[in-house]
Amino acid sequence: MPGANGLAALWKQPRDPSVSTPSPVAALLAAAALVQPGAADGRPWTAASSDPRTLGWMQGAPPPAERVIVFGDPQAFTFPRLRWSVCHTDQLMPTRAVSRGLTPVRPLPRRERTDLDAVRFQPWGASQPMTWGQAFDANFTDGVVVLHGGAVVYERYAGCLGPTGRHAAMSLTKSLVGLLGEMLVAEGVLQADAPVRATIPELAGSAFGDATVRQVLDMTTALDYSEDYADPEAGVWQHAAAGNALPKPSDYSGPRTYFEFLQTVQRKGEQGRAFGYRTVNTDVLGWLISRATGQSLTEVMAERLWSRLGADAGAFFSVDSIGTPFAGGGFNASLRDMARVGQLMLDEGRIGDEQVIPAAVIRGIRAGGERAAFARAGYRQLQGWSYRGMWWVSHDANGTYMARGVHGQSLWIDPAAGVVIARFASHPVAGNADNDATTLPAYQAISRHLQGR
């Protein structure tokens, strides 16, 4: 864990508030990961010097003692261990499967191009341009897949990831759960304007009780809840402690599950007025989905999405001690399968002849949320954006929208260019403010390049 000095130094920097919670253990330790540590030789870590294969984490039978990342290890999600751990969530906490079903694998057509690595873009705030190829390492990328017109035009892996591996999706999870939530609203299983307490009476006394399902979906709930990792009293720490599946210390008296924790979150401010990016909203949505359908979130995800993708691999959620999937950030999947989700969004919910998701659901997400509410959250780097159904909507000319997760996870969908970019990463800094400068303009440059502009 970093000392108070390290954290203080970090939090003195101007920052973007787009910090989210990855997973129970990760949340506990995100503070550490937020600090850019130095490598053993004192120089800043690079993709090469932090490569988990080079560092030898968990290699050998047994691995050398100093290269073991042990189950329950509070250091597991600190950098540079993070670069191994993001591919091995299932070894580090209990999980729950999301089946790929019994359907055939749907092959991704391949029309690979060699010109993308040389595409140049201007990182925000930098004096020199950078190429797409250079951005791969600059962002500590573990894997990136670019689809154009439904075909793979670029695919590259590094670090702990390969095409068969599965990686922590961090807060991309939220967008997948949001998608399920929007589908259930469209079906009338959930009512957008109904208060949460109508479906979950246990939340009546919490901030969520009189919030509407729509406010949860768009994260405009008014919560007395902080995700400021620098504050030891912040709600995010209690959330993480509640969700940690390891047996609780004998003197622990707090909430013991995600559901118990959510009931403790109190209201502050006016519901629906301002966007506030808080992981607990997605955990409430996961609860709403489970309660309304009578199924686990993993089952809903499998039935409605994962088993209909023609996925290469099953996916999984990390879970708390009673098996509740971490809806706010616990999803893990293969990168190609994440790209398949992006293509499904791009294709307005159709796979072949099957309408897997109602087109209106995707159009609703793509149209975005209230921009005024979003503006009140003060994202300097995402001015003009909005948030809808747990997706980030740019409102640019191409209608681009995204799923975003800490440490550089992203799923970029550019409808006008017909481009999907799925990326998993293990950037030393959790908050995407740190990598957006070499991420968003790079995605935009690739999209425009493929669009022929």
Next chain:
Amino acid sequence: MPGANGLAALWKQPRDPSVSTPSPVAALLAAAALVQPGAADGRPWTAASSDPRTLGWMQGAPPPAERVIVFGDPQAFTFPRLRWSVCHTDQLMPTRAVSRGLTPVRPLPRRERTDLDAVRFQPWGASQPMTWGQAFDANFTDGVVVLHGGAVVYERYAGCLGPTGRHAAMSLTKSLVGLLGEMLVAEGVLQADAPVRATIPELAGSAFGDATVRQVLDMTTALDYSEDYADPEAGVWQHAAAGNALPKPSDYSGPRTYFEFLQTVQRKGEQGRAFGYRTVNTDVLGWLISRATGQSLTEVMAERLWSRLGADAGAFFSVDSIGTPFAGGGFNASLRDMARVGQLMLDEGRIGDEQVIPAAVIRGIRAGGERAAFARAGYRQLQGWSYRGMWWVSHDANGTYMARGVHGQSLWIDPAAGVVIARFASHPVAGNADNDATTLPAYQAISRHLQGR
């Protein structure tokens, strides 16, 4: 946990020594599961009264407190919780994936028949015959798939399992690891006649040091090691404690991983003389495989077997705190995929045009091990059988051989009849001696029926 009286009553009964270790937690608690407990109303449990859906384990968001099976719960693998837990290993301990690869799913042809349920057989020691349909519940079956000529002729699920679920394979794991071991011997990566210490110097001081790889593969090592769950000093308890991934108690001073435990096992008797069914042999084989290939057992399994099956689903192993797969019993997979393995064995290692496993490897297993060595182990119900490469070989007229795991797991391969039977179960009694009487004659009857005899 059952009281000492319950255990004493059990162990006074004559029993078959074919008791194996399922998983770290399961091993810790197999003693409990060995006792046939009564249902709440005092009558013996039946498949119906113990159905996990009826009992409501882990249903609801959250489940009722008295129906929660919590992570780390020492009761998780006691009956009747066992009937839920066998399908949810990943929620109960850390795991490590075995990828299905990126290959297309290979469909299993279907020629379903309705006549099998009525096939009658004579259970051993019973006065009345039983039908195949009745045996399903009598054996607390969670799922069974029968292949004939490569096609599914019968498939049925109950309890916690369906076609997309994954179930603890218990000691079927041994046969899969044994198969990999035999493949590596055939390739010369492992030397059958070399002592284990030649590959794993750390084991030089243990019973395994001067045992040969062949003796490990055929479990004819001479070990001062007991799998008698009734003896609190038995090695199996230390093995389970070492492999348990939960943080160790502060006063714990024993071995902390599988590898550490294996180094403590001492020799007793003459190597190679008698078969002795001891899970630790497979854990040594797993170590041999990892050390010789430089890969995790999960990677070897994925590369050489699971990614070549055209599997529906990825599989996984439970692991100890440092991520070592539990080679002796930690595998979990879908039932159809287990049936695919059986068909691959039946087809002498070919899938389509590809020779996935050398035919000689499978012929070697099928030919069996030393019957005299097996006879010295004193299995009353398996007279005339032998053990080779961690498979049980019947030496009957059809050349039938099996993988067997506690609580009724089995993979039955009848080459002459062209029949594969894959079954997952959650029988209240761990040792297969208790269900063999309604299992082995049932399999034989189905095979002969399909063979037209």
